[in-house]
Amino acid sequence: MGRAISFITLFFFLHVAAYGVLGDSPYRFFTWNITYGDIWPMGVKQQGILINGQFPGPQIEAVTNDNVIVNVFNSLPEPFLISWSLLLSLASFFSLCHALLCSALLCSALNGIQQRKSSWQDGVYGTNCPIPPGRNFTYVMQFKDQIGSYFYFPSLAFHKAAGGFGGIRVLSRPLIPVPFPPPAGDFTLLIGDWFKANHSTLKYVLDSGRDLPFPDGVLINGRGWNGNTFTVQQGRTYRFRISNVGLTESLNIRIQGHAMKLVEVEGSHTLQNTYSSLDLHLGQSCSVLVTADQPAMDYYIVVSTRFTSKVLSTTAILRYSNSGGTTAGPPPGGPTIQIDWSLNQARSIRWNLTASGPRPNPQGSYHYGLVNTTRTIRLANSAPFINGKQRYAVNSVSFIPADTPLKVADFYKIPGVFSLGSISDNPTFGGGYLQTSVMAANFRDYVEIVFENYENTMQSWHIDGYSFWIVGMDGGQWSAASRKSYNLRDAVARCTVQVYPKSWSAIYMPLDNVGMWNVRSENWARQYLGQQFYLRVYSPVNSWRDENPIPRNALLCGRASGRRTRPL
Known part of the structure; x- marks a missing residue:
């Protein structure tokens, strides 16, 4: 294993020398071995996906602009892929610079941080x-120009239902101010619904x-009822990074007797509103500050769980270091099916x-x-039935994978994929139908x-x-008149x-990232x-x-098998 790590390290320093894409920022190297193993998250033995023997997987901690090298060995008997909820989810708005009403100095700064993306x-x-x-x-x-709380997860073959996920923390660089004092501790909570079936x-x-x-x-960090304890010292403030890594359900989190101050969602610092309980929908991440007062x-x-007729719950323990071990009464109840409550809370989350942000420029x-x-x-x-089977669709199209990854086929100009x-x-x-659906878009467009949801x-x-x-969300059917209610400021x-x-x-989104990008439901059954x-x-340039070249170590498959990976 040591020889493999040395080879990989040498390989990527040669890669950097050849491409010069990673700059002078620090490097963080990880070696992961993906295996099956027995897990008991709900008291029943299951086949789980372990990373270096761990469920959930090891946490990645990095600083803005760090170069992160993750060498993944697949010891499963089937193909495997890991995806990253933060990777290339960049706040790189330089492409809008000349359209923005900002100073020439800011425009220069934004153009200066342009970097190759892929x-x-x-x-x-x-x-x-x-x-393989x-x-x-x-x-x-x-992790270019990113901060905040994220997670990684397996993306193939419904592997996500077996584990293989873990937390990612991206910290600000020391010279960039953070809008709250350094917390006394930093905890990660990976929450999600769970099935006993493999x-x-x-x-x-x-x-x-x-x-x-x-x-x-429901699990917290891969464990059920009272399976986790987070120890705090009285009078100090702690950061809790929370991600909904589940498969099907929105969740609500609350801490008995304590307020939660929201400070970040998926890389954006928020207005520091205080909540007694907080909804977190599938795929979402946030950070809250909790004071042990x-x-x-x-x-x-x-x-x-939220919006379910049967409510599933689980608990962890917030333990004061000088606690006698007794709890302060029964677990507090929370919201259940109240949609308006959740909608109003969502609208209260502001920039x-x-x-x-990750750079000194104010987010505003x-x-x-x-x-x-x-x-x-x-x-x-x-949710159409197609050929007698339940499927899910977007604009009537239910996606089916091609025999070759779309990005690979596009790069090699392979027809018919x-x-x-x-x-x-x-x-x-209309009625639903099967298709490998791809939408064309132009670099540097600005789309609504x-x-x-009908x-x-x-x-x-x-x-x-x-x-x-x-910029907006509401009940009923959207129309052009709905734009009058958009939040165009924060x-x-x-x-x-x-x-x-x-x-x-x-949403408003600048198309400042060239590539082939997945737009998906975070309900994993619907996505699948x-x-x-x-x-x-x-x-066309x-x-x-605008975009990194194909990596020299890129795996090729399908109709691209046997082709060279050296950039053309």
Whole structure:
């Protein structure tokens, strides 16, 4: 293993010398071995995915602009891929510079941070060939101009239901101010619904054309009821980074007797509103500050499902270091099916315009609301039956994977793998059909995307490679008149947005990241059964200034097998 690490280290220093893309920032090297192993998260033995023997996997901790090298050995008997909720979800708004009402100095600063970007490290099948059994692949990432709380997860074959996920912390550089004092401690909470059945059984259910049953429970950091203890000292303040890594359900979190001050969501500092409980929808992450200002006892941290007729809950313990071990009464109840409550809370989450982002520029220096959009894309989810099987769709198209990753096929100009324009910009409200759906888009366009939910179910959407401003959400049907209610001043920027039942959510997004990017439901059963597509953001320049070249270590498969990886 030591020889393998040395080889990989040498390889990437040669890679840096050849490409010069990673700069002088520090390097952080990780070597991960992916295996199956027995886990008992709910008292029943299951087959879980372990990373270096751990469930959940090891945490990645880095600083803005760090170069992160993760060498992944696949010891599973089937192909495997890891994706990253932060990777290339960049706040790189330089491409809008000349359209913004900002100073020449700011424009110069924004142009100065332009850097090569790529979807080659995204870790989903539309962009990357899977890691074959017994092989390895090394992800080379720079956490460029990012801060905040994120997570990683397996993206193939419903592996996410077996584990393989872990937390990511990206800290600010020392000279960039953070809008709150350094906390006394920093905790990660990976929360999510869970099934007692093995992931292979759940995959068989979906492949058979049926939907998943209701989950069996909720986990915190891979454990059930009172399975985790977080020790604090009285009078001190702590940061809790919380991610909903579950498969199907929105969750609510609350800490008995303690207020939670929201300070960050997916890389954006927020107005520091205080909440007694907080909704976290599928795929979302946030940071809250909690002050240990109560009598020295044990207090429950409670996580429970939202918008479900049967409420599932689990707990952890917040323990004062001088506690006698007694709890302060029963676990507190929380909201259950109240949609308006959650909607109002979501609207209260705003961008902190005076806080710095990953660079010294205040977040509010990006005047996103003063830029004219160049295109409106309306996306409606649906749940059609196709060929007698349950599927899920976007604008009537239920995505099916091609025999070759789309990014690879696009790079090598392999015909017949996908067709641009195979998904409409607007809902068709027709019957569902199967298609490898790819939407064409132009580099440096500025788009409005409206997610329209005509179902009675909660939806959550993620766009790889981007952060976007959530400018509006409401009940009913979206229309052009809905724009009158948009928040064009301090809407929060993040990479995942919820859409409430019979409701809509709207975002503004600069297409400043060339590549083939996955737009998907974060409900993993819906994603698996087709509620996703790819957005191909294209630049005719074909310059390394806009996008990194194909990596020399890129895996090739399908119709690209046997081709060279040296950039053409």
